[in-house]
Amino acid sequence: MDNCIFCKIANKQIPSTIVYENDRVMAFKDINPVAPVHILIIPKTHIASVNDLDRDNVGVLVDIHLAAKEIAARLGIAEKGFRLINNCGPDAGQTVFHLHYHLIGGTCLGPKII
Numbered sequence: 001m002d003n004c005i006f007c008k009i010a011n012k013q014i015p016s017t018i019v020y021e022n023d024r025v026m027a028f029k030d031i032n033p034v035a036p037v038h039i040l041i042i043p044k045t046h047i048a049s050v051n052d053l054d055r056d057n058v059g060v061l062v063d064i065h066l067a068a069k070e071i072a073a074r075l076g077i078a079e080k081g082f083r084l085i086n087n088c089g090p091d092a093g094q095t096v097f098h099l100h101y102h103l104i105g106g107t108c109l110g111p112k113i114i
């Protein structure tokens with residue numbers, strides 16, 4: 001989609017530090033990390049948010065979770081643990097409207113909100 005920064009990252013029109021990629025998903029370092037490990041995992045196709053998932057495209061969540069598992073193992077944080085976070089919509093603080101999951105870890109994370 002035009003003017004979507006994460007579509008441009010997926011298409012390699014703008015640079016990112018890619019840590020994982022296959023036909024369907026890409027993962028890259030967050031430009032403003034909040035923890036020693038802060039990776040964004042996105043579908044290569046444009047889906048704006050969880051609100052836009054449906055039976056036809058929801059399979060990408062399987063790929064995103066398998067990517068998260070693989071990345072965590074590669075980075076050595078699988079056993080200690082990590083968070084996989086999605087912000088959906090303005091009240092959740094979503095700022096980029098291309099579906100993404102934050103993989104955060106590498107330190108003892110703060111208190112859980114939920």
Ligand code: AMP
Nearest residue numbers: 005016029030031032087093094095096
């Ligand atoms: P959210 O607030 O859940 O929409 O998260 C958007 C995330 O995208 C933020 O953590 C930003 O730091 C990150 N971000 C925005 N632009 C870029 C970029 N060009 N490369 C990497 N991360 C980015």
Ligand code: ZN
Nearest residue numbers: 004007046098
């Ligand atoms: Zn997009």
